Every structure is written in C-alpha cells, then in structure tokens.
Amino acid sequence: xxxxxxxxxxxxxxxxxxxxxxxxxxxxxKDNYNPLDIVNENVSxxxxxxxxxxxxGHLTILSxxxxxxxxxxxxxLNLKELIYDRNKGFKAFxxxxxxxxxxxxxxxxxxxxxxxxxxxxxxxxxxxDDHDIKRVFKSLRSEVELNENLACDAVYIVDRDxxxxxxxxxxxxxxxxxxxxxxxxxxxxxxxxxxxxNKMAAEDMRVLFKEYRDKRKGNxxxxxxxxxxxxxxxxx
Numbered sequence: 455x456x457x458x459x460x461x462x463x464x465x466x467x468x469x470x471x472x473x474x475x476x477x478x479x480x481x482x483x484k485d486n487y488n489p490l491d492i493v494n495e496n497v498s499x500x501x502x503x504x505x506x507x508x509x510x511g512h513l514t515i516l517s518x519x520x521x522x523x524x525x526x527x528x529x530x531l532n533l534k535e536l537i538y539d540r541n542k543g544f545k546a547f548x549x550x551x552x553x554x555x556x557x558x559x560x561x562x563x564x565x566x567x568x569x570x571x572x573x574x575x576x577x578x579x580x581x582x583d584d585h586d587i588k589r590v591f592k593s594l595r596s597e598v599e600l601n602e603n604l605a606c607d608a609v610y611i612v613d614r615d616x617x618x619x620x621x622x623x624x625x626x627x628x629x630x631x632x633x634x635x636x637x638x639x640x641x642x643x644x645x646x647x648x649x650x651x652n653k654m655a656a657e658d659m660r661v662l663f664k665e666y667r668d669k670r671k672g673n674x675x676x677x678x679x680x681x682x683x684x685x686x687x688x689x690x
C-alpha cells in the first residue's frame with residue numbers, strides 16, 4: 455500500500471509540475487523567435503478607389519482573381535477558412551482582392567458563396583483597370599506570373615510599411631544540413647492547403663503579429679536591422 459501511495463504521489467507531482475515547467479519555458483523563450491523576413495521593399499500602393507482602400511498602415515493579404523473569379527473558388531475558400539477566419543480579429547488586418555471591372559458580377563457571387571454567414575467586413579474586392587492590376591503585381595516578388603486573365607492562385611503578405619513579407623530561406627532543417635541551395639518563399643499557393651495552413655497560417659502570420667506587438671513595446675530594433683541585412687545579401 456505504501457509503494458502504491460508513493461507511485462500515486464509521483465504521478466500527481468509530474469502532472470502538476472509539467473504544465474508549470476512548460477509555462478516557464480515559454481516565458482523565458484517568448485522573445486526568442488525568427489522574425490518574418492522582408493523579401494521585397496516598396497510594394498506599389500493600390501489605385502485610388504471609392505472605398506479608400508490602401509496598403510499603407512494595414513497588414514494586407516493581397517490576391518488576384520482576374521476576369522473569371524469563379525475559376526478560383528477553391529483558392530478563395532481555402533484563403534477564407536485558413537487565413538481570414540483565424541486573423542480577422544487582429545488590428546489593421548485585411549484581405550484585398552484585385553480584379554478587373556468586368557469581373558464585378560462574378561466576384562460578388564463568389565464572395566456570397568464563401569461567406570456562409572461569416573463577417574467579411576475585412577475582406578475587400580477592389581476593381582481596377584488592367585494596367586493598375588499589372589502595376590501592383592509587378593511590384594511584388596513572385597515565383598508565379600499573372601495569367602492572361604490577370605489572375606493567379608498565389609497570395610502575398612504586405613506589411614504596414616508596404617514591404618512584402620515571406621521567407622528568404624525556406625529550406626527544411628534536413629535540407630540545410632545536406633547543404634541544399636537556398637530558396638525562398640515569396641508567395642503562398644492557396645491551392646496547396648499544407649502550405650497555407652502549416653507555413654502561412656501556423657507560422658508566418660503568427661510571427662508577424664508578434665512582431666507588431668513587440669514593436670509597440672519598443673523591442674524590435676535589432677530584428678529590423680537583421681532583416682534589412684538579409685535582403686541586401688540576397689539581392690547581391
């Protein structure tokens with residue numbers, strides 16, 4: 455009986471102290487994280503529009519649905535469920551979809567399909583001339599191109615200072631150990647659920663919001679310098 459009682463006390467002690475130890479570790483390491491890289495500077499501002507939408511001062515997910523938005527319904531639904539629904543409560547967060555004027559009717563119908571009684575007030579459709587859509591897109595660093603309909607399934611993170619965010623080095627630990635060539639992540643494919651969920655949602659957006667919280671506390675100057683240094687080295 456005495457041995458059984460000791461075992462029970464040991465188990466109870468472990469169950470009590472493990473969560474406490476985890477919290478202590480998290481508190482000690484809360485500022486030990488890699489900031490989300492600036493992969494491109496000076497993204498072009500949105501064209502003047504009746505809703506006064508702009509990139510400056512907002513954390514924007516920028517998307518391009520083109521002339522036939524319904525063709526991108528899967529990408530739009532993934533974006534809503536994996537990114538918008540998780541981040542719509544954060545200050546200055548917005549999703550902006552750029553489209554030609556001719557796509558308005560179809561785009562509105564697609565938005566109704568993905569809405570499903572959700573609050574989409576931070577999700578904006580911006581209708582623009584073709585040259586403005588191309589101008590904004592060309593200012594982004596991208597692994598893909600707009601197709602003939604001015605569309606793609608990729609989305610882009612643009613911060614409040616109109617810098618594009620992503621990863622200068624997207625290699626896995628195994629790839630780094632094996633000496634694989636460096637490659638980046640500049641856009642996020644909305645068709646690839648794993649990329650959208652595991653990289654953009656679970657890591658990159660979370661890190662970027664933490665960065666903004668740290669900036670408000672005045673604790674982020676050195677990280678800014680490191681990111682700027684990384685951009686210069688990548689472009690050389």
